[in-house]
């Protein structure tokens with residue numbers, strides 16, 4: 001496997017991470033800085049809690065991480081940042097299906113227009129820079145009708161056993177919900193700019209990423225949200241019946257794939273990959289609640305509500321393409337990853353230890 005040595009060893013310009021104060025973004029920024037790479041972050045800090053991630057990054061990495069408050073809808077600010085970097089990791093976005101239903105125009109402006117701003121800035125100001133984009137499994141739509149799905153214990157499974165290895169990148173696109181449409185539009189632009197303009201782009205269609213520094217809410221980041229509700233002793237609402245299945249990927253594994261794609265850009269430019277935990281790391285919502293009960297010694301209180309639009313009854317990524325291309329595989333099991341996340345959430349939100357965490361952050 002050829003490594004892009006030039007990018008790592010000789011290019012002293014920083015790597016740009018849009019949305020670098022967000023959950024996945026700050027974990028990527030921290031990993032890059034830890035290996036000596038300078039990082040430029042642009043983030044409008046609109047996600048609740050991410051200001052803390054900014055403090056955490058500065059406390060850990062100081063001058064190596066330059067954080068600028070900017071909006072990806074501001075084409076001038078984006079171009080200014082893109083012009084001075086060696087590569088662009090584009091994660092800034094409107095991240096919730098629910099918010100996209102409330103404000104489709106804003107969702108479009110941030111996810112579709114904002115991504116076009118990034119691509120145009122690269123095309124016009126820095127065409128050699130690799131671009132890696134945070135896409136989503138939502139570009140595949142709902143995927144299964146009720147008739148295509150069977151119940152197997154506490155989870156759904158596809159009736160057709162050919163889906164057992166997960167959904168591959170050849171799955172038909174079927175944007176569903178404004179969020180699915182805006183991310184799908186961006187996904188296709190990023191892919192097409194490789195074909196039409198020769199940009200060195202990679203699309204990573206991520207499923208359920210979870211881990212430390214995730215400020216999960218009911219709208220996005222369900223795994224962290226469920227755990228946090230359990231820590232607070234508050235009820236958890238399951239939209240649907242809880243049998244829906246996701247493949248969970250710990251953020252440290254996601255970060256390894258992002259950095260792997262950057263390091264191997266000469267091999268993977270122009271490609272699209274599904275990035276998730278795969279069949280071995282899949283779990284239903286009810287199974288996750290069982291895991292929480294086991295971990296915390298008591299079952300959380302749950303209540304049920306109606307399915308949300310476009311919710312997939314079963315989504316598991318086929319990760320064979322990304323595994324082969326990047327010589328990568330998930331290393332952290334949901335059991336271990338959830339234990340780590342529980343510890344972090346407990347230290348951050350669980351009482352006295354919260355104070356310690358904040359002191360440490362500002363040290």
Ligand SMILES: NC(=O)c1ccc[n+]([C@@H]2O[C@H](COP(=O)([O-])OP(=O)(O)OC[C@H]3O[C@@H](n4cnc5c(N)ncnc54)[C@H](O)[C@@H]3O)[C@@H](O)[C@H]2O)c1
Pocket residue numbers: 018019020021022023024025042043044045046047050070071072073090091092093094095110114134135136137205206207208209210221
């Ligand atoms: N977390 C997941 O499981 C998952 C799955 C699939 C795709 N994704 C995608 O990955 C990316 C990162 O997700 P995350 O979970 O870290 O979310 P996050 O909300 O923690 O991070 C997104 C960051 O983007 C910033 N941002 C939002 N709008 C912006 C704007 N207009 N200009 C500049 N910055 C802006 C936010 O302040 C935040 O820091 C998103 O694009 C999301 O759609 C995430």
